Amino acid sequence: MKKIVLFCICLISFWTACSKKSDNNNSGNNGNTDPGGDSAPVETNRPNTNYAPAFPGQTRVKGVKTASSYRGNVITSALNAPWGIASLPDGRLLIAEKAGTMRIVSTSGTVGNAITGIPSVNSAGQGGLLGLCIDPQFGSNRMIYWVFAENVNGGTVTAVAKGRLADNGSSIEGATVIYRANPPANSTLHYGGRIVFDQTGNLLVSTGERSSLSTRPLAQSVTTALGKIVRITTNGQPAPGNPSFSGSGALPELYSTGHRNPQGIVLHPTTGELWLSEHGPRGGDEINRVRPGLNYGWPTITYGIEYSGQTIGNGIQQQNGMEQPVYYWDPVISPSGITFYKGNRVPEWENNLFVCALSGQHIARLVIENNRVTGEERLLSQENQRFRDITQGTDGALYAVTDQGRLYKIDRQ
Ligand SMILES: [Ca+2]
Secondary structure (H helix, E strand, O other): OHHHHHHHHHHHHHHHHHHHHHHHOOOOOOOOOOOOOOOOOOOOOOOOOOOOOOOOOOOOOOEOOOOOOEEEEEEEOOOOOEEEEEEOOOOOEEEEEOOOEEEEEOOOOOEOOOOEOOOOOOOOOOOOEEEEEEOOOHHHHOEEEEEEEEEEOOEEEEEEEEEEEOOOOOEEEEEEEEEEEEEEEOOOOOOOOOEEEOOOOOEEEEOOOOOOOOOHHHHHOOOOOOOOEEEEOOOOOEOOOOOOOOOOOOOOOEEEEOOOEEEEEEEOOOOOOEEEEEEOOEOOEEEEEEOOOOEOOOOOEOOOEOOOOOOOOOOEOOOOOOOOOOEEEOOOOOEEEEEEOOOOOOHHHOOOEEEEEOOOOEEEEEEEEOOEEEEEEEEOHHHOOOEEEEEEOOOOOEEEEEOOOOEEEEEEO
């Protein structure tokens, strides 16, 4: 009997040692020590509230582990607060840095000079040069689009600009501001700041509600562009086919309302629908599936509370006419850039949503089935980096940047 107990203890010790080892390197080669299947949620800290989710699986779903071997390698550490990353057709990466620069970076880690010709940004607080995207016709027109915090009369706005990347990549030609999310605010917070093309060749842009208690309710106002997704043409005009919102003076560029600070947007690879991450208050970070014309609730409904501990509004989490998040985190992870994984280099990642976490210091992998999250894994948490944005390269690998200045390549081993 003693021998059996001793054997079991040895086995458990060996098992624990193996688990620790796999936690301490970049490899996901856990297939031999974890057969997969149901396991505890990845979040183990106490929630901030006793609010109940609206449906099973809206928070703290079961933990999952990647069985295939994968690796997250640092390609360069020479970036300065990178905020946005996009893949160029030639395989290189175009990266926006918060202070107002863009650089082309090769997948082997060669960092180009600062690209000239970019209008100045206000980089105070959460502002600066933010998200960027490449024109679907880049091969013929070399156009790029970006979001930034702009100084205007009355404060700052989330603005959108476009320009042509010179043939030699050294400058932006003809930079033009095409859109401003009004009204201006005397705040350096909650700019939103992501931009993507939709399937009709128009732009979807996320804007924040600028954080102050006076601007926060404007996320519910259809006469302002704060706390919204706006859908505009490449000339900055309201896009044809936008939803109509009830209420006099509703802005024609609005696509969805009721967002707080959405720092991640991406189209789903098979449905084409827009998915979004947004920073909530304390305990209310969200993933939303955004459909045109709908209201996503902030600040009327939320699963979070004020950082002071007070409830927000009437302290409610559900209301008719307002959409529920697909998923939320309490405590928060501070979600920023997001992307869906397409392709099969790591087969179990196909169509999973990858979410950069700032305060969470990891990349969350969310398994999604029928528009619900069914599994969550934390990747690269051992790196202790504030992950800001992520994209998939033309080579099929994921590329992610961190506030500390790193660029990671994440791919099968
Ligand atoms: Ca919401």
